[in-house]
Amino acid sequence: MSSLAAYSAQAFSSLGRVHPEPEEPSKSGRNPFQRDRDRVLHCAAFRRLEYKTQVFLNHEGDDFRTRLTHSLEVAQIGRAVARRLFLNEDLVEAISLAHDLGHTPFGHAGQDALNACMKDYDGFEHNLQSLWVVDELEERYPSFDGLNLSYETREGILKHISRKNIQIHRAWLGPLADRFENNLQPTLEAQLANIADEIAYSNHDIDDGIRSGLLQMESLNQTELWNSRRHIVLQKYPQLEGRRLRHEVIRHIIHILIDDLVNNSKKLIEQHHPQSIDDVRKSPPLIAFSDSVKNQVVELKSFLFKNLYRHPRVVNVTQEAAEQIEFLFQYFLKHSEEIPGHFRKKDNLQRRIAHYIAGMTDRFARSEFIRLQSKG
Ligand code: MG
Numbered sequence: 001m002s003s004l005a006a007y008s009a010q011a012f013s014s015l016g017r018v019h020p021e022p023e024e025p026s027k028s029g030r031n032p033f034q035r036d037r038d039r040v041l042h043c044a045a046f047r048r049l050e051y052k053t054q055v056f057l058n059h060e061g062d063d064f065r066t067r068l069t070h071s072l073e074v075a076q077i078g079r080a081v082a083r084r085l086f087l088n089e090d091l092v093e094a095i096s097l098a099h100d101l102g103h104t105p106f107g108h109a110g111q112d113a114l115n116a117c118m119k120d121y122d123g124f125e126h127n128l129q130s131l132w133v134v135d136e137l138e139e140r141y142p143s144f145d146g147l148n149l150s151y152e153t154r155e156g157i158l159k160h161i162s163r164k165n166i167q168i169h170r171a172w173l174g175p176l177a178d179r180f181e182n183n184l185q186p187t188l189e190a191q192l193a194n195i196a197d198e199i200a201y202s203n204h205d206i207d208d209g210i211r212s213g214l215l216q217m218e219s220l221n222q223t224e225l226w227n228s229r230r231h232i233v234l235q236k237y238p239q240l241e242g243r244r245l246r247h248e249v250i251r252h253i254i255h256i257l258i259d260d261l262v263n264n265s266k267k268l269i270e271q272h273h274p275q276s277i278d279d280v281r282k283s284p285p286l287i288a289f290s291d292s293v294k295n296q297v298v299e300l301k302s303f304l305f306k307n308l309y310r311h312p313r314v315v316n317v318t319q320e321a322a323e324q325i326e327f328l329f330q331y332f333l334k335h336s337e338e339i340p341g342h343f344r345k346k347d348n349l350q351r352r353i354a355h356y357i358a359g360m361t362d363r364f365a366r367s368e369f370i371r372l373q374s375k376g
Contacts, residue, residue, distance in 0.1 A: 006088035007274040009187040019144040021211035033090035040098045040148040043140065045133045049100060051361030053107040055205055055314065063211060065204045067100045070203040072101065073204060077258065078196035084262045090187050095156030095193040102129025104358045105365040109318030114354060120166055121350040129358050137355055139342060156190035181282045184281040192285035199257050202300055203250050209308045210246055217246060221331045223303050224298040229253050257293065264290040324369040328357055331372050
C-alpha cells in the first residue's frame, strides 16, 4: 500500500501491541494490521458468527444474513470507501471483521436479555465484549491471552463504552479509556468501519425484510431514500419487478450512500486539514454523510425499526430466545461447575457466565437450553 494519506493510520506508526512481538520483515511479511485481520479471521469467535442471528434467526432460511456475512459486507463496504479516501484498507478490514465478535446469540434480544441478567454485575455491553474476546477470551498463543491485536484495531472495536465500565476497567483499557474521557475521535479507519456497519445493515435488512415477507416493497416507497432510487431504476428499466427490482434499488442506494460518504468526508477533511492521526483525534468526526443524506438514512432506519425490528413475528421469536438466555444464566449460577474451565478464573461467577453465554451460537444456546431444561 503506497498511497496512504497523511491522516490515515499507518502500520509503521502504530501504537503497538500490549505484549511486544517482533514484526514481520517489511518486504516479505504482513504489516501489523494485516496480521490483526488474519488473527481475527482464524479465531473461533469469528467462525461462530456463522451461527449467530443478525435480525432473522439462523434457522429461518439459508439466504438470510448472519453475523458472519454481515461482517464480510461491512468489510467490503469499508474497504471500498477506504481506497477512495486513501485510508488504510487493512485496518478498516480488521476492525470490520472483528466488530461483532462480542455479540450474543439471538441478536438484540439476546444482548438485552444478557444485559438484564447482569444488571447488578456491571451489565453487558457488546462492544466491550468484542474487546474482551480479542484481548482475553481467545486462547491461541503460548504466552498471552487473546489475540494481542494492535492498539488501532482494538480502538476501532471499542466503539462505545459506558462511563461506569470505563472506571471499572481503567487498568485494562489504559489509553483506550483516555479517548472517551478526553472526548477524542478514533482514527478515520475506525470512524469509517462504524459507518460501513450502518450502510451494510440498513441495506441488507431491507433485502432480508422483503425476502422474509415481513416488509412489503411498496411500503418502502414512503421513505425518500428508497423511493428516489426506485424512480431512477424504473426510468431505466420500466418493466423491472420482484427481486431484480429490489436488488437494483438496493444497489443504487448503496452506491449513493458510498458516493455521498466519500464526497462529504473529502470536504470535511479539506476543511479541517488534518496532517496526522493526532490532528484526526482532535478534530470533529470527519467521516460522515452530508446532512441531506444523513436525514434520509435516519428516516430509513426509523422505518426499519418500526416495521421490521419491532414486527410482532420478530419480537415473538426473539422473546422466546430471551427466555432461553435467562434460563441458561440462572442454571449456570446454580451449576457453576458446568461452565468450561477455560473461562477466566479471575472474573466473578456472573461475568464468567456472561462470557460463556455471549460466545454461544444460536443453535448451541438452544440445544443447551433443551438439554439442561429436561435435566431439571
Ligand atoms: Mg454490525
